Amino acid sequence: MRSDVCVYAGSFDPITSGHLDIIERGAAIFPKMIVAILRNPSKKGAFSIEERLGMLRKSCAHVSNVTFDSFDGLLVDYMRKVDAGVILRGLRAVSDFESEFQMAQLNRQMNSDVETFFLMTSPKHAYLSSSAVREIASFGGDISEFVPAPIVAEVAIALRKEQ
Numbered sequence: 001m002r003s004d005v006c007v008y009a010g011s012f013d014p015i016t017s018g019h020l021d022i023i024e025r026g027a028a029i030f031p032k033m034i035v036a037i038l039r040n041p042s043k044k045g046a047f048s049i050e051e052r053l054g055m056l057r058k059s060c061a062h063v064s065n066v067t068f069d070s071f072d073g074l075l076v077d078y079m080r081k082v083d084a085g086v087i088l089r090g091l092r093a094v095s096d097f098e099s100e101f102q103m104a105q106l107n108r109q110m111n112s113d114v115e116t117f118f119l120m121t122s123p124k125h126a127y128l129s130s131s132a133v134r135e136i137a138s139f140g141g142d143i144s145e146f147v148p149a150p151i152v153a154e155v156a157i158a159l160r161k162e163q
């Protein structure tokens, strides 16, 4: 499988500034990156897959070597399908380590051709998550620091609860 192609998989519900930081830095290392949204039938997201793809595209318009896709099932099967050899993950705090370590080990056991490549999240994004963004936006908080500029208004309007 191609080690010059990485896959950055996740829920991206919605993409955060932390995700964008990893995409920009990963795209500067790997010649080709696929950002892939997990289609999870057991978890209804705040945004549809199409809306999430749209927000990813708008946020990453300046990153030329990135393409977007969605997948279901095992990530290692998707990696085979698109002939990509590297899973890209961002590590925020020490608390991420255990689950990320488990996922990387199991993925490599299921497919020994796949490596997981970790980037440390920039400190200002260390405590950021899509679920925190959803909560702040739902109460009308300012999310302009937390999601990419092109989608701030869209996320704020979509998630704000009727008062």
Ligand code: PNS
Binding pocket: 009, 010, 011, 012, 038, 073, 074, 075, 076, 102, 103, 104, 106, 107
């Ligand atoms: O945005 P997230 O929740 O950090 O993304 C996690 C994701 C989508 C990368 C992970 O849940 C995943 O790969 N799911 C697909 C199913 C799979 O391969 N599971 C085995 C992991 S050991």
